[in-house]
Amino acid sequence: MRRRGLRACRWRSRPCSSKRTCGARCRSPSGSAGSAESRSAPVWSGRSRRYSGIITVNRERKRMRRLSLVFLPLVLLGCGALRDAFSSRADIVARANDQTLTVEQLADWAGANRDLPLDPLTLARVSHAWVDYTLFAEALAGGKDLLDSATAAATMWPMVSQLKWQKLHNRLTARESLTPQQVDSAYETGQVRVFQHILFQVPQNAADSIDKHKLRQADQLLPQARAAGARFPQLASRYSEDPSAKAAGGSLGLATRGQFVPQFEEAAWQLAPGAVSPVVKTQFGYHIIRRPPLAEVRDSFRVGLESRITRELDSLYVDSLDIKRRIKPVDRASEYVRNAVQDVDAARTSNRVLVSYRGGSLRVRDLMRWLSALNPQLVQSLPQAGDQQITQFLKAIAQRQVLLEQADSARITLSPDDWRQIREEHDSTIVTLTTILNLTPEVLRDSVGPSPQARASFAAARANDYLDRVLHKRARYFPVPMFLAERLRDQGRWSVDEAGIRRAAERGGELRADSGQAGGGPPRMTPAPGPPPIDTARHQPSGRPPR
Structure with a gap:
């Protein structure tokens, strides 16, 4: 109703x-x-x-x-298309202050170099290289003092950190030298010993004739070795085929039980001071082993003992640091590391925590700094490492970071000689990059005059021209060092657009296809005005290349 x-x-x-x-x-x-x-x-x-x-x-x-x-x-x-729809400029890949890298320009570079993979990750690296070089070139054009102390300290962070850490280490392990009585006692107890040897090396899977020849050589030298006494190191330097020990007169340094292969171990630890073993066969070949008396090796034995004590103190200190600061990698840390090294440029700004500890944390961006400081090649090896290896590596990096924080808390300072060394290294890097671009003050003055806008455009064109030459295989590539690039990015304005990179990859593929059909290549960029940049394929710039 x-x-x-x-x-x-x-x-x-x-x-x-x-x-x-x-x-x-x-x-x-x-x-x-x-x-x-x-x-x-x-x-x-x-x-x-x-x-x-x-x-x-x-x-x-x-x-x-x-x-x-x-x-x-x-x-x-997908989300990528939605993000692309809202991109402010569809033809821009990257920006550095007022300069832009266009999709067409990046596509031209990618299309011209058929050895360059046409994937977004590779083109992102090219885009970041463009940002670094453009910011550097504009800094030169703007008259910025790149040789000042603050820039040198930031750029040379690996060297500054190493020097600070070494000074902290010296302070922690500072102690009096061992007395003669302590050295005598350590030698007599025999827990730590020194051995010398002469090796006649037999390669694996060697023919019987080679094995017999090496054995005959060892047997012939044995009487001379037993009679040599203090001259045994001279025989080792002359006859031994162990390269590392040969240079040290046959010395293997300080050793404790369990350091050598079983056959060598058994023969060596039976020797009295001054005694020489019979010929000993191991997987490496034939050995003649000697245990020198203390009188012959007192100084080296003392130095070795002190070094061993220092290492043990270091180990004890780091172990206590682990407990005190509760250093612990987060769950899935190894997965995060593998992802990070696949995209280094993105990882440089990532705040994802890898290791937590009392008073701080090790983030992805921190790890990338340490990798660049220690050994950039580790980036290639980490993806193949196991989870446990990566976890231990992260703990070691976190320990190093904590030690550096403690050095700062302890007000560790560098000496004038330290700063002189840092400045020399930094200045060499700046000279190298300036020479590559040929952007000296004289070139800027003679080419464009005092106009800031004209100088900036001229400098950016030089950076473009250099990268154009690199990607057309007419020059070798020297990257802007990571820590200098960080400094420039902190002081400038920059961005890299993922959507623009994807469009450049697509366009680069089209250019390659067109050039393959036409039998030619895409046109190269218009050369920058002024004198040409240095051809790094034929000319090594003054100063050492950046490390």
Whole structure:
């Protein structure tokens, strides 16, 4: 039964008030449409307001359905397409201050070098190299002092850190030298010993004739070795085929039990001071082993003992540091490391925590700094390492970071000689990069004059021209060192657009396909004005290349 005052509307599924005029094509009781006046009249009754809200919601739903039809293709194409749709400039890959790297320019470089993989990760690295060189070139053009102490300290962070760590280490392990009585006692107890040997090396899977020849050589030298006494090191330097021990007169340094292969171990630890073993066969060949008396090796034995004590103190200190600071890699740390080294440029700004410890943490960006400081080649080896290896490596890096923090807390300072060495290394790097671009103050003055805008454009063109030569295989590539690049990025404005990189990869593929069909290559960029940059394929710039 219908409610009084309500009737079915032919245009809606819900009943509406006969007195209500919402602007829809409602019928009057007689069947005629409401007048224009009644449709436009405002309605203030509570019931009318309620149904007016229904109409408004329905209108919004219709509008959202229309919008969903517009955005549905973007959603189906994925987040990348949606992000691309809102990119501010579809033709820009990267920015460095007021300079831009266009999609077409990056595609030209990628299309010209068929050895360059056409994947976004590789082109992202090219884009970041462009950012670094453009910021460096603009800094030179703007007259920025890149040789000041603050820049040198930031750029040479690996050297500064190593010197600070070494000074802290020296302070922690500082102690008096061992007395002669302590050295005598250590030698007499025999827990730590010194051995010398002469090796006649036999390669694995060597023919029997070679094995017999090496054995004959050892047997012939044995009487001379037993009679040599203190001259045994001279015989080792002359006859031994163990390169490392040969240079040290046959000395194997200080040793404790269990350091050598079983056959060598058994023969060596039976020797009295001054005694020489018979010929001993091991997997490496034939050995003549001697245990020198203390009088012959007192100084080297003392130095070795002190070094061993220092290492043990270091180990004890680091172990206590682990406990005190609760150094612990996070779950899935090895997975995060493998992901990070696949995209180094993105990892340089990542704050993901890898190791937590009391008072701080080791983040992905910190790890990338340490990798660059210690050995950049580790980036290639880490993906193949096991989870346990990566975890131990992360703990070692975190320990080093904690030690550096302690050095700063202890107010460890560098000497004038330390700073002189740092400045020399830094200045050499700046000279190398300046020479590569040929952007000396004289070139800037003679080519473009004092106009800041003209100087910036000229410098950016030089950076483009150098990278163009590199990617067209006409020059060798010297990267801007990571810590100098960080300094320049902190002081400038820059960005790299993932969508632009993807478009450049697609466009580069098109250019390669076109050049393959036409039998030619894409046109190269317009050369920069002024004198040409140094051809690094034929000329080594002054100063050492950046490390």
